[in-house]
Amino acid sequence: MYRFSFGPWNIHEGADPFGPTVRMSYTxxxxxxxxxxxxxxxxxxxDDDVVADIEGKSHSQVLKEAGEVRQRLDELGxxxxxxxxxxxxxxxxxxxxxxxxxxxxxxxxIERSKQAIDIAQVMGTDNIVLWLAREGTYIREAKNxxxxxxxxxxxxxxxxxxxxxxxxxxxxxxxxxxxxxYIPTIGHTLALASLTRDPDRVxxxxxxxxxxxxGLDPSDEMGYxxxxxxxxxxxxxxxxxxxxxxxxxxxxxxLRRAFNQVRVLEENGxxxxxxxxxxxxxxxxxxxxxxxxxxxxxxxKMFLRxxxxxxxxxxxxxxxxxxxxxxEGLDWHVLQHLMGK
Ligand code: XLS
Ligand code: MG
Numbered sequence: 001m002y003r004f005s006f007g008p009w010n011i012h013e014g015a016d017p018f019g020p021t022v023r024m025s026y027t028x029x030x031x032x033x034x035x036x037x038x039x040x041x042x043x044x045x046x047d048d049d050v051v052a053d054i055e056g057k058s059h060s061q062v063l064k065e066a067g068e069v070r071q072r073l074d075e076l077g078x079x080x081x082x083x084x085x086x087x088x089x090x091x092x093x094x095x096x097x098x099x100x101x102x103x104x105x106x107x108x109x110i111e112r113s114k115q116a117i118d119i120a121q122v123m124g125t126d127n128i129v130l131w132l133a134r135e136g137t138y139i140r141e142a143k144n145x146x147x148x149x150x151x152x153x154x155x156x157x158x159x160x161x162x163x164x165x166x167x168x169x170x171x172x173x174x175x176x177x178x179x180x181x182y183i184p185t186i187g188h189t190l191a192l193a194s195l196t197r198d199p200d201r202v203x204x205x206x207x208x209x210x211x212x213x214x215g216l217d218p219s220d221e222m223g224y225x226x227x228x229x230x231x232x233x234x235x236x237x238x239x240x241x242x243x244x245x246x247x248x249x250x251x252x253x254x255l256r257r258a259f260n261q262v263r264v265l266e267e268n269g270x271x272x273x274x275x276x277x278x279x280x281x282x283x284x285x286x287x288x289x290x291x292x293x294x295x296x297x298x299x300x301k302m303f304l305r306x307x308x309x310x311x312x313x314x315x316x317x318x319x320x321x322x323x324x325x326x327x328e329g330l331d332w333h334v335l336q337h338l339m340g341k
Pocket of ligand 2: 171207235280
């Protein structure tokens with residue numbers, strides 16, 4: 001039995017860098033109410049998804065408001081999967097958060113992350129996600145790449161020390177908003193984990209589109225993390241090539257690539273330790289408001305249909321093709337299976 005999650009930002013108003021919103025907003029409470037209706041149990045939160053306008057509020061006020069949201073989730077039978085500090089929108093993180101050239105800004109990023117940990121504890125999760133959005137450069141000369149890695153390690157060390165229960169899930173992405181980011185892939189993530197004070201508490205969250213933007217195959221990236229027991233969450237979606245980050249519905253661009261992601265997850269027992277199948281999908285800008293949940297429903301349905309495809313896949317035939325080194329035969333076998341014969 002898989003459990004599914006998404007973040008409130010996945011229900012959105014259609015703004016993009018070139019145009020304003022095109023749909024009315026759903027309120028936070030309406031979004032929460034939609035989860036169960038759509039068959040989702042887990043919520044991915046940023047700190048300021050839980051507590052709006054977080055920057056102006058005192059720590060005790062923040063925790064009080066988080067407590068109210070927690071209560072509402074309990075009533076609705078929802079759980080918080082992950083909590084992520086939003087470190088890329090503040091005027092204090094323009095030059096990056098943990099890797100800003102300004103020590104005061106680096107400090108701000110660490111303090112804000114510690115507060116996110118406190119919010120996570122109120123919300124009942126130990127999973128802290130770090131999408132290191134602005135930890136990178138527009139031009140290489142702007143930052144020191146060696147010092148930047150040490151800054152990130154130092155920040156993570158402080159967070160690990162701050163709370164002994166939490167674990168850090170780094171969500172790698174190679175670019176956007178930066179020209180180049182410092183932690184672009186799961187390999188970088190795991191290498192970074194090994195430099196921290198408690199590598200067992202640092203792992204990864206893999207997003208399909210981020211792998212594709214790095215020119216890598218998402219199922220192989222997932223397989224790599226699984227080999228280290230470090231795949232602690234996923235953000236499934238899809239992406240048409242090396243373009244802006246699209247966050248399309250899962251499987252909508254490349255069915256076979258989606259099949260292989262489900263295959264590597266299913267065959268390696270993903271979910272058995274409580275991991276969620278997380279989505280990070282955007283509905284198309286053209287969609288009318290009343291039809292703007294379809295990307296979530298469709299992504300979940302496709303995941304479950306592909307689980308069936310994995311379970312009904314003829315493994316004995318696969319074994320024979322591999323033994324004969326007949327990969328053309330194997331290719332056809334896979335395509336036939338996906339076409340439903
Ligand atoms: C990036 C997401 C981001 C993270 C969590 O892919 O949109 O919000 O998933 O911080
Ligand atoms: Mg994501």
